[in-house]
Amino acid sequence: MVGTVASAFAQLLQFLGSNIVSVVLVVVTALVSSYYVKRPRGAPPGPRGWPVLGSLFSLVGKHGGRYLKQLGEQYGPIFSLYMGPQFTVVVNDVELAREAFLNQGEHTAARPFHYVMQRYEADERGVMNGIGFSNGKLWKEHRKFALTKLREFGMGKVSIENKIQEEASACLAHLSNTKGEPLDPQALLSSCVLNVIASIIFGARYDYADPAFLRLNNDINAIFHDTDAQGMLNFYPAMRHLPVFSRMLKKMDAAYVGLNKELQSNIGEHEEQAPEEEGDVRDYLDAYLLAQRQRAGTDSTFTTFQLLMSVRDLFLAGSHTVMTTLRWGLLFMLKYPHVLRRVQAEIDDVIGRGRLPCMADQDSMPYTRATIAEVQRVADIVPLNLPHCTTAEIQLGGYVIPASTMIIANLTAILNDPKHFPEPEKFRPERHLDERGDFVQNEALIPFSIGRRVCPGEALARVELFIFFTGILQNFDIRLPDGVTDPSMDGNLGFVWMANPYLLHCVARQ
Numbered sequence: 001m002v003g004t005v006a007s008a009f010a011q012l013l014q015f016l017g018s019n020i021v022s023v024v025l026v027v028v029t030a031l032v033s034s035y036y037v038k039r040p041r042g043a044p045p046g047p048r049g050w051p052v053l054g055s056l057f058s059l060v061g062k063h064g065g066r067y068l069k070q071l072g073e074q075y076g077p078i079f080s081l082y083m084g085p086q087f088t089v090v091v092n093d094v095e096l097a098r099e100a101f102l103n104q105g106e107h108t109a110a111r112p113f114h115y116v117m118q119r120y121e122a123d124e125r126g127v128m129n130g131i132g133f134s135n136g137k138l139w140k141e142h143r144k145f146a147l148t149k150l151r152e153f154g155m156g157k158v159s160i161e162n163k164i165q166e167e168a169s170a171c172l173a174h175l176s177n178t179k180g181e182p183l184d185p186q187a188l189l190s191s192c193v194l195n196v197i198a199s200i201i202f203g204a205r206y207d208y209a210d211p212a213f214l215r216l217n218n219d220i221n222a223i224f225h226d227t228d229a230q231g232m233l234n235f236y237p238a239m240r241h242l243p244v245f246s247r248m249l250k251k252m253d254a255a256y257v258g259l260n261k262e263l264q265s266n267i268g269e270h271e272e273q274a275p276e277e278e279g280d281v282r283d284y285l286d287a288y289l290l291a292q293r294q295r296a297g298t299d300s301t302f303t304t305f306q307l308l309m310s311v312r313d314l315f316l317a318g319s320h321t322v323m324t325t326l327r328w329g330l331l332f333m334l335k336y337p338h339v340l341r342r343v344q345a346e347i348d349d350v351i352g353r354g355r356l357p358c359m360a361d362q363d364s365m366p367y368t369r370a371t372i373a374e375v376q377r378v379a380d381i382v383p384l385n386l387p388h389c390t391t392a393e394i395q396l397g398g399y400v401i402p403a404s405t406m407i408i409a410n411l412t413a414i415l416n417d418p419k420h421f422p423e424p425e426k427f428r429p430e431r432h433l434d435e436r437g438d439f440v441q442n443e444a445l446i447p448f449s450i451g452r453r454v455c456p457g458e459a460l461a462r463v464e465l466f467i468f469f470t471g472i473l474q475n476f477d478i479r480l481p482d483g484v485t486d487p488s489m490d491g492n493l494g495f496v497w498m499a500n501p502y503l504l505h506c507v508a509r510q
């Protein structure tokens with residue numbers, strides 16, 4: 001028997017050796033044809049891409065949102081492509097996004113497999129924990145919990161406004177200390193927004209110079225580095241063995257270990273004084289520990305590991321996003337001083353100088369609100385949203401989308417759609433005002449996404465953006481450094497689309 005197999009194998013090798021050209025042809029034909037066959041029947045059209053690789057490499061090093069927007073101009077508002085082996089549908093239009101993620105949200109709310117997050121957020125059974133990349137019952141329960149508790153500790157209540165105002169005061173004091181010297185605002189803004197999350201979750205803020213806080217900041221920055229390479233690994237996890245990827249993962253591993261250590265130390269302290277009842281709850285960690293205790297003995301998804309993963313998600317998702325938007329906001333004010341002057345005039349009119357801004361001011365400040373809306377639209381910090389995945393076949397835009405398809409709502413295309421935003425390339429806050437000068441909510445303005453996965457930090461982020469942005473402009477004139485007249489509006493893609501580093505002077509207003 002063994003002899004037969006061995007000789008068959010030898011014969012096969014001999015055949016392959018003498019027919020090498022034919023073999024190569026057969027393999028290539030098989031790959032190419034399998035690729036063509038693979039686009040599912042009834043699926044939207046799209047670029048052919050390369051066998052096995054699909055269109056993934058066309059995206060490397062590019063602004064993915066702009067690239068996929070261009071493809072949409074060729075193939076239509078809904079099209080498909082392969083991201084490596086993953087069949088993917090891209091939606092470039094807000095009406096289709098609403099249909100997919102709101103009306104058919106039941107089948108489109110899942111996250112696809114994501115190697116990098118799997119590496120850091122899966123439990124010992126391989127089940128994804130956290131909020132941003134988990135699925136099913138665990139995701140539903142924790143998303144609901146996060147939304148409710150962020151609201152209690154962080155949203156819509158006077159208490160969070162006080163916390164944000166306290167942080168805004170610290171920020172303004174720091175800016176005063178620069179005495180008009182040039183400053184790169186990134187580190188300061190990053191510290192401010194991290195402290196807002198820390199005060200909601202741990203019930204305390206850090207001193208900006210606290211070594212633990214500096215490490216926390218650094219670890220978060222390291223996690224958001226090399227995101228192109230991270231994207232690659234999600235589709236080809238086997239590449240993690242290549243030195244270039246394994247080096248990157250080693251750095252990320254270290255950053256995650258550092259971040260976990262800081263979070264765990266806070267969780268540990270809270271566990272020592274875990275609350276017995278609602279009245280004892282001081283912050284998010286207390287609320288979770290109490291909920292975990294109340295659910296003990298049931299098939300609860302509330303575990304200590306999941307507590308760590310979910311608060312880690314809140315720190316990661318809630319820091320760079322708000323910081324980056326504020327950085328863009330200040331940059332747009334440097335670029336368009338006439339907008340800055342109008343915002344400052346409105347601040348002087350409605351708030352004056354004697355107190356910090358609060359959310360109640362917003363209704364009387366339509367131009368400032370429109371400016372923040374326009375910053376969010378043009379800055380477009382999460383160009384490709386986070387990926388979703390179908391859990392059943394759906395019909396969308398006249399096409400059939402099979403189960404297990406990755407769906408991307410291309411926010412770049414949506415926020416720059418001339419149907420909803422005429423001359424989208426122009427920064428024009430007035431587009432968000434009606435003829436009476438009142439703020440109007442444009443239905444296509446969805447920087448926080450739409451549907452069941454819509455950003456649960458939206459309300460918190462809106463309070464932070466309003467109070468920090470108006471607080472800074474109320475107290476400082478911001479100016480470009482000498483010799484710079486036209487700042488670059490270019491950016492670089494990490495976890496979010498970040499303005500390139502820039503300097504500004506903050507001069508106390510008279």
Ligand code: HEM
Nearest residue numbers: 131132317318321322325382386447448449453455457461
């Ligand atoms: C300007 C600020 C922000 C922007 C533009 C933003 C945008 C987004 C976007 C586009 C998503 C993906 C939604 C989807 O998959 O459809 C998302 C998800 C998420 N965001 Fe935000 N976000 C911001 C601030 C925050 C803040 C302050 C927090 C919390 C403290 C937060 C927590 C989260 C979480 C946990 C998710 C995952 C939700 C889930 O998978 O169910 N975000 N955000």
